[in-house]
Amino acid sequence: MQIRIDNASDRPVYQQIIDHVKRDIALGRIIKNEKLPTVRQLAGQIAINPNTIAKAYRQLEQQGIIVTKAGAGAFVANLDSNLSRSVRKKLISEELERIAVDAYHMQIESQTLLEWFNSAVAKFNLPSGKE
Amino acid sequence: MQIRIDNASDRPVYQQIIDHVKRDIALGRIIKNEKLPTVRQLAGQIAINPNTIAKAYRQLEQQGIIVTKAGAGAFVANLDSNLSRSVRKKLISEELERIAVDAYHMQIESQTLLEWFNSAVAKFNLPSGKE
DNA sequence: ATACTTGTAATAGTTGAAATAGTACATATA
DNA sequence: TATATGTACTATTTCAACTATTACAAGTAT
Secondary structure, eight states, X not given: OOOOOOTTSSSOHHHHHHHHHHHHHHTTSSOTTOBOOOHHHHXXXXXXXXXXXXXXXXXXXXXXXXXXETTTEEEEOOOOOOSOXXXXXXXXXXXXXXXXXXXXXXXXXXXXXXXXXXXXXXXXXXXXXXX | OOOOOOTTSSSOHHHHHHHHHHHHXXXXXXXXTOBXXXXXXXXXXXXXXXXXXXXXXXXXXXXXXXXXXXXXXXXXXXXXXXXXXXXXXXXXXXXXXXHHHHHHHTTOOHHXXXXXXXXXXXXXXXXXXXX
């Protein structure tokens, strides 16, 4: 796994790591039960403190994205969201509305926004609902 | 304008103010040239430091959302995005992809996500592209 | 002109998150 | 048994966010 950190970003380092791991999983680049780099490996590779990696892994485990075993390593977990449907809808809808507001102020046409949405979603293999 | 601040939110206060103003404009609740509450008014109403309001107004002006005149007040500006199309697409698409990743891990079906997207966008009057 | 309002600027201080540094420990693996 | 790994803990530094206070320049109203 290759992670590059943008120090200019306002997004904290541990959050960028979380984003990257979740994205790689969603893209299928790493799959279920696959082992992630060790805390010390990643820390050495990115040249940051191991505690920062540990914090990212801790939160990823709390979110149910990975499973960690002391002595063994960290592994990609099963897809199994622990959030209720209403909570999931609230979380996602709030983000979507914030994007819609930005799109309004950028004067982006509704069709254009829909195209961008479809392009973004198409990169990931969401359940289709028919299977 | 009525703003309530969520102190439990990880979103900073000044950012919540920015979000709220932009949302109210996008919803049509405040319109072009309309005067916003004064810095001191809002500060008193929300019970926070005037500097925090000033910071929000400063950034809103930098984004071209409002126009401020010392002695007069702050007013809603014209819709006139100063960002290039490529920059706008990059900004929006990054946010959309982050949502798609979250949706993947929440096992949200693609149709469901599309419905939520349409509901969110429908709240705001985006340009249709035909006019 | 005068008084008042408004946004802006500047300084100083407090709080908390983020990140670093170092050490130690329990568990899994070979 | 020896090694690798995730975890836990404390201490420290840095910086953004926020508060507090004062002052000033530009607009408004009288």
